[in-house]
Amino acid sequence: GENEGENEGEMSMRLVFGDWGFESGGFENLLKKPAFAAVTAVEGFLAAAEKILDEAEFLSQAAPVQQLLLRPFGEIGEHDQLLVDQHLDQVLDDPGQGKVRPHPLVVGDDGGDVGMDEGHQGRIVGRHLVGALHRFGIDGQNLSLGVLAHEGHRCGLPNGCGVNDIINRRLKGWLTKIPNFAKHVVVAALVVIPLGGCQGPALPAPGQNITEVRAYEAPPPVGVDALIRKHGLFGARVGYALLDLESGDPLAGRNENALFIPASTAKVPTTVAALGILGADYRFRTRVLVTGKVAQGDNEGVLGGDLYLQGGGDPLLTIQDLMGLARRLKDQGVSGVSGKFFYDQSLLRTFAEIEARQPENARYNPGLSALSLDFNQTLLNWRPTLEPGGEKGVVRAYQTPTLGDARPGLSAADPGRGRNVVPGVAPGDEIRWLLSPSAPVEGAEFLPVKRPGLRTARVFRRLARMLGVTLPEPRAGTAPRNASPMAGIRGLALADVVRLALEHSNNMVTELIGQVAARHLEGEAGDLSRGSELLGGWLRKRLPDTDWDGFRLTNHSGLSSKARVNPKQMAAIVRFAVHRRHGGGDYLSLLPASGLRDSMRRRFRDPATALRIWAKTGTLKYAKGLVGVFFAASGRPVAFALFVTDFDLRRAYDAAANVQSPEIAAPAEDWIRRAEAFEQDLLREWILGI
Structure with missing residues (x-):
């Protein structure tokens, strides 16, 4: 699905400094001292975190009343596995690594807005911590800070203190971009102040011992309306349908005939139809075709004609597959061609992107081709110049792999916050990726490949050359009927491809599956909308x-x-x-299951729900879905579809000029978090109550 971010909450933050010894007169003095860089929500202090200084100083103890001292970073989140854990543990355990300040200065909350003392000046601290992090290039997808202040209170955003699951992911990516990170520590003391006056339980002191362990106990059922209020989904449409899996009898419903945005649950009808149309054992073929013979004698090894790399729509074609094809050419005595090298993607229509309304730099929105490789993604890397005396602000950028692509450049205008890389146009209508002037000076981003057929052919050419087979620069073309196959490879069985597509929710994989199935029905390549209509028609006939x-x-x-x-x-x-039945199994065996690995977006892990839910998730901003089968505690299997859509918020989101900006993305990601928590609570009640 879209998967543009999740797990952010509304809160007010207070940053508390120790006795740093800087003079009054503003935060700008702090930048002149070898103190530390803080991750903070202070509006006037955002630029400080980009100036990591040489000497680390930090608080040695937590200040009173709900203060969160970030130490060590290994406690930040169990799923993050930050590479910085080891270094920070060492620094925090060794006073010789930094100058410890034992007496932190704590600023009171003044009975209302939180103030920070900066000499004679007062500055209001607030806004989302998330918004501040976005300015540093952190997208909020996999980061969690400290202890969740209101996990037990559950008062939710409408009451102003929904602080649970605040920020999740990508701290590692930001911290490791800092040059000479081993010299620096990022430390902040945070006080969480609920908005709206709601008072939650006090935070446990760092290092508090566990005194008792009890068995899991599911929360008591409260009903769907109470759950909607609990998770603050006011204004959203909620709908579901529950059917007895064996008899088809309806068990429960709400807005079951109302329309919703399906998001990635649309992969279910696509793959169900494709399995029925193509068969579970269908395999995609990728071939090398030639129009001549391999010469002997003076031109030994030269193919006297053209060579075609022909795609069969394999969504999981790998670089290993291409290396195998290149090796077969070599084994048949080919060392070069006298003619041209073509890539044939004529089986399917090609597209530069899946959805034009999505951001052009979104990795989940790549181009489509019958000749696709590695999910049609590329990695753009940029680093500061390393030469002594290198110019400030000058970076070196390259794509991985580098295959004759247009060299990355600099955007003439700042595209806005949250957009580090934007597409430009190079000669030959190729995409040239451009860095934003305000992007971090060091980073890496996965980006969509807009011309996947050309890129796949260039990778094949590189691999062939490594084996001693010289091919010219590839160009698009269709193999003639008299072309002879020289080498080929068959992909995984369709049932296995579908299982992986549903587990990883990969858009490109599902689009190619649907395109191939639609072509099989109509006999020619069409656009995505037409293909979806054909597959929908196939389903209609079987469910009259x-x-x-x-x-x-x-x-x-x-x-x-x-x-x-x-x-x-x-x-x-x-x-x-x-x-x-598909290849001896059923569709249920292809769906992701709850309680294992990171399925269901890391939900449904408790004893009441683990292993009981087999379903496909769907996630767009302001649209959530979950479709599949659950096994009730009573033993009854239930087919279900659950959707939550806020159409008004989605329309506003679609109309925004820059949906990747923190101001637009952060509240949308918070909505997703609350909708997912709602799904989890409601499924648990269904499982225990049916």
């Missing part, structure tokens, strides 16, 4: 008793806010799919 009014998918992956489904339709599709 289902009311299909309003059902519309604009592509195969669900990467669109214009798609519409209702819960009853999706629950019927699931029930239909589970009763069919």
